[in-house]
Amino acid sequence: MNSEKYPFLITDNLFQKSVSCPLKFYHATKQKEGGQYSVSFRHRNKLSLRDAVVDRYHNVKFTSDDTSTALIETEKWLKSDDVVVCGAVIQSGKCLTRIPALRKQGDNFTVIQVHGKLRKSGKTAEIHSPGINRTVDVYLLKAAYRQFVIQQKYSVDKMSAEFFFPSKGFRASQDNLYSDVSRKEPNQIKNNDDLERLFVSVSATNSVKKVLNVIPHTISYKSFEGMSIKDAVAEIETWMDGDQNFRDVEIHEACKYCEYRSSDDKNYSGCWNQFFPKSGISAPEKHVYELIGHGNKNQSENGILFQEQVPLPDAVIGFETIQNYSGPKITIQDRRLLQLLDAKKMNVPDIWIKPGLKVLDQIEYPIHFLDFEAATYAIPSRRAAGPYEPVYFQFSCHTLMQNGKITHSEWLDDNPDTDYTSYSFAKALVEVDHIFEGTIVQYSPFEKQAINNLIRELEYNSMLYDEVLKKLKRLRQPADVFDRNRFLDLNKLIRDSYFNKNMHDKLGLKYVLNAILQWEREQSSKKHMKGFVFDKQIDFLSSDAKNPYNLIQSNGYLIEDGSEAMDAWISMKIGAMSKSEMSELPIILRRYCALDSYALYIIFNHLKNFLKKMNNDDYYSFS
Numbered sequence: 001m002n003s004e005k006y007p008f009l010i011t012d013n014l015f016q017k018s019v020s021c022p023l024k025f026y027h028a029t030k031q032k033e034g035g036q037y038s039v040s041f042r043h044r045n046k047l048s049l050r051d052a053v054v055d056r057y058h059n060v061k062f063t064s065d066d067t068s069t070a071l072i073e074t075e076k077w078l079k080s081d082d083v084v085v086c087g088a089v090i091q092s093g094k095c096l097t098r099i100p101a102l103r104k105q106g107d108n109f110t111v112i113q114v115h116g117k118l119r120k121s122g123k124t125a126e127i128h129s130p131g132i133n134r135t136v137d138v139y140l141l142k143a144a145y146r147q148f149v150i151q152q153k154y155s156v157d158k159m160s161a162e163f164f165f166p167s168k169g170f171r172a173s174q175d176n177l178y179s180d181v182s183r184k185e186p187n188q189i190k191n192n193d194d195l196e197r198l199f200v201s202v203s204a205t206n207s208v209k210k211v212l213n214v215i216p217h218t219i220s221y222k223s224f225e226g227m228s229i230k231d232a233v234a235e236i237e238t239w240m241d242g243d244q245n246f247r248d249v250e251i252h253e254a255c256k257y258c259e260y261r262s263s264d265d266k267n268y269s270g271c272w273n274q275f276f277p278k279s280g281i282s283a284p285e286k287h288v289y290e291l292i293g294h295g296n297k298n299q300s301e302n303g304i305l306f307q308e309q310v311p312l313p314d315a316v317i318g319f320e321t322i323q324n325y326s327g328p329k330i331t332i333q334d335r336r337l338l339q340l341l342d343a344k345k346m347n348v349p350d351i352w353i354k355p356g357l358k359v360l361d362q363i364e365y366p367i368h369f370l371d372f373e374a375a376t377y378a379i380p381s382r383r384a385a386g387p388y389e390p391v392y393f394q395f396s397c398h399t400l401m402q403n404g405k406i407t408h409s410e411w412l413d414d415n416p417d418t419d420y421t422s423y424s425f426a427k428a429l430v431e432v433d434h435i436f437e438g439t440i441v442q443y444s445p446f447e448k449q450a451i452n453n454l455i456r457e458l459e460y461n462s463m464l465y466d467e468v469l470k471k472l473k474r475l476r477q478p479a480d481v482f483d484r485n486r487f488l489d490l491n492k493l494i495r496d497s498y499f500n501k502n503m504h505d506k507l508g509l510k511y512v513l514n515a516i517l518q519w520e521r522e523q524s525s526k527k528h529m530k531g532f533v534f535d536k537q538i539d540f541l542s543s544d545a546k547n548p549y550n551l552i553q554s555n556g557y558l559i560e561d562g563s564e565a566m567d568a569w570i571s572m573k574i575g576a577m578s579k580s581e582m583s584e585l586p587i588i589l590r591r592y593c594a595l596d597s598y599a600l601y602i603i604f605n606h607l608k609n610f611l612k613k614m615n616n617d618d619y620y621s622f623s
Contacts, residue, residue, distance in 0.1 A: 092152035119165035307343035365402035369600035430471035
């Protein structure tokens with residue numbers, strides 16, 4: 001790979017980013033983006049889908065992870081007249097592409113892409129014209145760029161594109177289907193009719209040709225609209241030589257979702273701060289896109305891009321107005337107005353609480369702070385299941401007794417060879433001490449819904465799982481004769497009754513946890529407060545870490561949300577982990593899930609402390 005002549009190359013990812021916005025090219029290349037190959041767990045899982053598809057072909061070759069080595073391997077194997085090269089790397093001049101699978105039959109090259117989006121098996125076997133569906137247009141753009149690089153390198157005329165999608169109507173005929181897709185040895189996937197039925201083949205040849213000539217407006221910045229792939233590459237190549245004034249780029253609709261628009265990193269200034277400084281704006285970091293609720297699109301289309309530019313309703317002159325006119329709940333509109341007041345440097349309370357919070361005084365002990373982790377994958381794990389049906393692979397439960405004692409129970413499927421996870425999960429759950437007593441606290445209805453799903457699943461073999469089924473059904477029964485629900489959704493309570501200035505526009509568990517810890521730290525600087533100690537080692541109040549989930553990682557692995565936990569677990573189950581990862585990741589997964597359930601305890605404890613200060617009126621405090 002000739003990387004000495006150019007400081008970086010136009011990769012698939014860099015090309016797509018550049019077409020969507022020239023400023024993304026600027027930021028990506030500043031971060032030294034190049035032709036490096038991602039080996040994240042998510043990427044490994046996507047590769048397994050690709051491997052399941054190519055099982056239907058013969059003479060399949062798998063390139064090395066290293067890009068330079070893969071380039072040499074690709075050139076060697078493409079000398080054959082009939083071959084499928086997985087992870088094919090092709091470079092032509094400043095352009096480099098890595099293709100999921102490239103099939104060569106004589107003079108014909110076929111770009112093969114596997115995508116996770118479900119597709120009805122009865123749908124047409126061809127992708128229709130681009131410019132209709134943005135997601136599909138991204139797929140087509142990738143394929144078109146890959147075909148362009150192939151044509152530049154090999155001067156071929158016969159080019160095809162074939163996309164594969166999991167079939168919505170598929171049902172597995174066996175358990176643990178994904179065990180047949182391990183990439184431990186190339187070409188060692190077992191021939192499996194299920195895998196062939198799972199993926200629907202769709203021709204994208206004609207649509208890719210259209211994108212080669214005209215890039216769709218749905219996925220491009222206005223300067224690239226109507227441009228061909230060839231001309232777009234030529235334009236980007238001029239930027240590589242420094243011939244571009246990025247100040248000409250204007251704010252556009254795609255800015256809302258851009259990862260470069262703003263930054264929490266003190267050492268890195270966000271895109272808008274660099275390229276769109278607004279004179280007279282005192283809070284340029286507070287964009288209209290971060291306002292909670294509806295109406296942001298209308299504001300941005302009318303040229304209002306910063307929160308302090310948004311006019312307040314005539315009746316709103318401050319927090320007192322919002323508080324006086326609010327009902328029994330803090331509405332999304334209330335939160336939006338508070339954001340606007342804050343952006344305009346008007347007085348906003350640090351804490352605002354509604355009397356609805358007093359329901360916490362009525363819940364029964366013991367209190368079980370419960371968190372489940374689930375995985376959804378295109379390849380089903382059990383017989384009769386379809387793509388993306390959830391598999392519950394982990395739980396953590398911190399139990400608070402009335403005397404203040406806290407105990408912890410957990411379960412993780414950390415055995416790659418486990419055939420049926422649901423039964424083991426359910427059995428461990430109903431064996432948690434005192435689980436049939438008191439209150440179960442969750443954050444969203446997910447855990448209660450998961451128990452209902454497990455019951456339905458186990459009922460397929462009710463005689464075999466009868467004892468656990470009875471206990472699961474008992475778990476969801478009311479707490480007493482008054483039919484009081486055993487499940488308390490802490491998210492609903494936060495949404496309806498609690499405002500913290502540090503929460504900004506987010507109501508998710510981790511955002512609320514961080515906001516509460518920040519408030520608690522500020523208070524602990526004024527008076528002595530007992531900290532929240534996790535795992536007998538981490539005191540969250542003494543730590544200044546913005547993200548407490550960073551404190552539980554090790555050896556460079558980062559699991560800080562459910563998606564990352566899911567991807568790590570799937571990689572373990574499909575055999576896509578090294579031995580060192582197999583020993584390290586289960587530890588981090590346990591810590592991650594345990595911190596989720598402990599976060600519920602921190603939030604609960606924080607809220608309970610305010611109940612002593614409340615009567616039947618709203619409670620609020622200012623700095």
